[in-house]
């Protein structure tokens with residue numbers, strides 16, 4: 001076991017533990033095979049992941065045709081009853097208690113019929129388009145962000161933590177294939193968000209610096225995980241991913257989506273679109289999750305920046321092996337099969 005620590009800007013530390021596992025490999029006449037496993041600590045949350053890229057070799061190779069057929073079947077089977085299609089949406093989806101829904105461009109926001117929060121809404125994407133592909137989601141990102149901001153404003157000042165999220169197709173946790181987003185606002189941060197804020201408050205007390213700004217500056221400086229830096233945002237592969245091909249987009253200046261004007265929304269939407277197009281066109285993925293985290297608490301201008309997390313999930317085929325097993329679910333240590341530096345290299349060259 002070897003511990004590798006490298007330093008970023010301010011107090012940002014990247015910690016890796018490199019372990020080796022040796023065994024006699026039946027695929028090579030029982031000769032000695034050595035695996036390298038990296039454990040990495042997330043500089044933002046302090047949590048760990050494991051990376052063994054050779055586990056990718058055990059993945060079932062799925063033909064493109066099989067994936068195409070499954071995805072088509074999933075969409076087709078849902079057509080006759082899809083509550084989000086334009087012929088049904090008015091009568092089959094709920095309204096807010098005020099008696100309305102929010103219409104913004106091609107996105108319609110309404111309460112979630114099965115909420116997990118006091119303020120849990122969904123945003124149906126384009127009722128006229130039952131079937132869309134990963135890269136087509138890009139057509140709606142601006143409407144998604146602006147519609148969600150309208151919803152958050154309507155909720156008032158009580159809810160100061162805001163989340164815009166998406167599960168795309170069943171391996172990503174979506175129960176209805178027609179594309180839709182999940183939005184909620186809370187009085188207290190989500191667990192992941194709280195992990196960051198707790199550490200960032202301590203970091204500010206110690207260094208008098210914003211931990212997230214130091215983190216994004218470190219990623220610009222390091223450059224091996226950097227995908228693209230624009231005037232307002234930095235996009236990079238996460239040093240310690242929680243899921244496959246996890247990419248982070250951080251806003252350099254704003255901690256609150258409610259403070260974004262039209263240009264600000266565009267500048268956040270642009271890198272999201274680039275990553276989604278990269279997921280589909282370069283990494284050939286068909287299913288993903290994303291989450292946008294934001295807070296309107298003024299004091300968090302010292303501790304937080306708007307953050308977008310995006311990741312891919314398993315191929316949508318029958319009997320696929322889930323990407324969450326005992327180690328991820330019960331030990332909270334995700335096992336990842338690609339190096340973030342490789343994900344970044346591919347996405348950087350294609351964007």
Ligand SMILES: [Zn+2]
Nearest residue numbers: 082085130178
């Ligand atoms: Zn539909």
